[in-house]
Amino acid sequence: MAKYFYAYHGGKKPETPEAGMEFMNRWRSWMDSLGPAMVDRGYPAGMSKTLSSEGIADHGGSNPLSGISIVEADTIEAAIEMAKGCPHLDHGTIEIAEAMDMEM
DSSP, X not given: OEEEEEEEEEOOOOSXXXXXXXXXXXXXXXXXXXXXGEEEEEEEOOSOEEEETTEEEETTTTSOEEEEEEEEESSHHHHHHHHTTOGGGGTEEEEEEEXXXXXX
16 A cells, blocks of 8 residues: 655634634544544644745745645545545645655
8 A cells, every 4th residue: 555645735723712623623533534544644734934946935835735644545546535524625725645665
């Protein structure tokens, strides 16, 4: 089985503490539903800066990274199907890419 990155883009801060708790409960339920396929629950991303040969840009550009997770699946299509239940899709996007082995 291969590993796949889920790179979460966009999103917004919940309007109330109660809305935040409800959203986090939905996240936990979704992650738990993936069982052992959820290899690393990941991390939310803080404020970012983007480094390029032209310099440094604040806030991650037009589609900032808001977090990552790592799942295991047989194919990218299977990884996509697992992501379809993610509550992040209510207000953002998920970029999915295979974590490639680097052999030297």
